[in-house]
Amino acid sequence: MKRMFKDENFLRFIHLVENIVSKILSIALIVVIGVSIFDLMIVLCKDLFTTEPFGFFDKTLLELFGLFLNILIALELLENITAYLRKHIVQVELVVVTALIAVARKIIIFDPAKYEKSDIIALAVAALALAISYLLIRLSNRIFP
Known part of the structure; x- marks a missing residue:
């Protein structure tokens, strides 16, 4: 028992737990992506082939774009x-890109009737902050490869 709590053994155990959790999250996310694609196909087929007039969307295009962007965010x-x-490290650049896509999704599907003007301003500030963060990360990766 005492051997298990030695630093090296304990860190090996933590690493094993991190790997197992990451793999479980990956499998769960694959299921979510599959279900999301299936849901998107149902919505598209229903809107294109069962509603009048044929070939037009009952839902707004912005809602459909939101469904597409949800899948893109899940892929990220x-x-x-x-x-x-x-690599066993969190890649900050990927995290920032994922957050930027999520904020862009909110901006794309933003409904001014539901929200205040301050909400779109907050989204714009968040997008700007993420874009600057991304730029700084890219520049630092070039300078310090």
Whole structure:
């Protein structure tokens, strides 16, 4: 028992737990992506082929774009997890890109009737902050490879 709590053994145990959790999260995210794609296909088929007039969307295009962007965000999250499994470090650049996509999604599907003007300003500030963060990360990766 005492041997298990030695630093090296304990860190090996922590590393094993991190790997198991990352793999479970990856599998769960793959299921979520699959279900999301299936849901998107159902919505597209229903809107295109069962509602009048045929070939037009009952839902607004912005809602459909939101569904597409949800899948893109899930793929980015999966990329974050797999990058962690490969290198065992959190890649800040991927995290910032994922956050930027999420904020962009909110801006794209923003409904001014539901929210205040301050909400769109907050989204714009968040997008600007993330874009600057991304730029700084890219520049620092060039300077300090």
